[in-house]
Amino acid sequence: MKPTHIEHIGIAVKNLDEAVKYYQDVMGLTCYNIEEVADQKVRTAFFKVGETKVELLESTAPDGPVAKFIDKKGEGVHHIAFAVKGIEQSLEHAEKHGVKLIDQKPRKGAEGLDIAFLHPKSTFGVLTELCEDKGE
Amino acid sequence: MKPTHIEHIGIAVKNLDEAVKYYQDVMGLTCYNIEEVADQKVRTAFFKVGETKVELLESTAPDGPVAKFIDKKGEGVHHIAFAVKGIEQSLEHAEKHGVKLIDQKPRKGAEGLDIAFLHPKSTFGVLTELCEDKGE
Numbered sequence: 001m002k003p004t005h006i007e008h009i010g011i012a013v014k015n016l017d018e019a020v021k022y023y024q025d026v027m028g029l030t031c032y033n034i035e036e037v038a039d040q041k042v043r044t045a046f047f048k049v050g051e052t053k054v055e056l057l058e059s060t061a062p063d064g065p066v067a068k069f070i071d072k073k074g075e076g077v078h079h080i081a082f083a084v085k086g087i088e089q090s091l092e093h094a095e096k097h098g099v100k101l102i103d104q105k106p107r108k109g110a111e112g113l114d115i116a117f118l119h120p121k122s123t124f125g126v127l128t129e130l131c132e133d134k135g136e
Numbered sequence: 137m138k139p140t141h142i143e144h145i146g147i148a149v150k151n152l153d154e155a156v157k158y159y160q161d162v163m164g165l166t167c168y169n170i171e172e173v174a175d176q177k178v179r180t181a182f183f184k185v186g187e188t189k190v191e192l193l194e195s196t197a198p199d200g201p202v203a204k205f206i207d208k209k210g211e212g213v214h215h216i217a218f219a220v221k222g223i224e225q226s227l228e229h230a231e232k233h234g235v236k237l238i239d240q241k242p243r244k245g246a247e248g249l250d251i252a253f254l255h256p257k258s259t260f261g262v263l264t265e266l267c268e269d270k271g272e
Binding site: 001002003004005006009011012013018019022025026027028029049050051052073074075076077080082083093094097099120123124125126 | 137138139140141142145147148149150154155158161162163164165185186187188209210211212213216218219229230233235256259260261262
């Protein structure tokens, strides 16, 4: 596996509008997109900082994964996404090294990227996303 | 404030050597430096991925900040560092907007950078570091 950069940092927040205001007014970033991802039960807001995005995540349901995360750990960094070349091979490589995969195969994520998650129990506590922009 | 990029992602781990092995063998990153920061009671390992560093943090004392973090939240992302221009003005700006500062003024951090932390209670749960490379 050879990650090229940090594609994004996913941050779980209770109130998206307040968090967007903070990242704009205090941190000086510009929110360029807000979208709802129904199957993940989240509303997301995107900012760009260098080659990395900050992705704020607000749960749209009390039983959604982001709501559960906040119940357990509080607001904060939810996952880190590494951009890779060859996501299928990267998953195979991780599995061969004993990493538990959440996604056995890549699926479509936000912004049309191919994405897959590695389980935080195998990755020293960091919910790790691999993603690849195949430009399709 | 105008961050230019994500300078690094700090990750709290229980066993630095095992985590270094994971980031090298599985994630394909190269560890270019391991150093102990005595006043923070941590041993750190650095990797580069694009313009961002992954900084692994292992506590060297049971009462160190990283040990306390792991006791409370488990292993995982400990802080996010944004590279900024004008760190003093950035701190002033944050404080004016009601953000609680951990460091009132910048201090010297790893790799000679000027650094300062914002309190996670003011930043939606993300322990936020500002840092500036003044090249001194």
